[in-house]
Amino acid sequence: MNKAELIDRASAAAGASKKDTGEILNAILSEMAAALSRGDKVTLVGFGTFEVKERAPRTGFNPATMEEMEIPALKTVFFKAGKNLKESL
Incomplete structure (x- = not known):
């Protein structure tokens, strides 16, 4: 499964738009990367x-x-x- 497929499935499961789901996923991944780069x-x-x-x-x-x-x-x-x-x- 790639990122686009994950967004498709998550948006369908949550009943949200693909655009909103993609923005949320990008924000989550960005915060995870920032935390890891700090050593957390x-x-x-x-x-x-x-x-x-x-x-x-x-x-x-x-x-x-x-x-x-x-x-x-x-x-x-x-x-x-x-x-x-x-x-x-």
């Missing part, structure tokens, strides 16, 4: 938790040259499914 967790009870975690630096290799190279630490978004979501699968 975003918890949607029953659905799951989004949080930023840092991956440790590590040594890898360049497949083209087979030379070792240092891969720097990087931040990534991690999602942990909530109980209700796990049970619905």
Whole structure:
């Protein structure tokens, strides 16, 4: 499912216009991104938790040259499914 399909289904379920539903979804996603960029967790009870975690630096290799190279630490978004979501699968 992509964003447009999500808006279609959510607007039908809520009986709202696609335009309003799209604006609300964009606002929610924007606030979630802002919270994550501040380092906050975003918890949607029953659905799951989004949080930023840092991956440790590590040594890898360049497949083209087979030379070792240092891969720097990087931040990534991690999602942990909530109980209700796990049970619905």
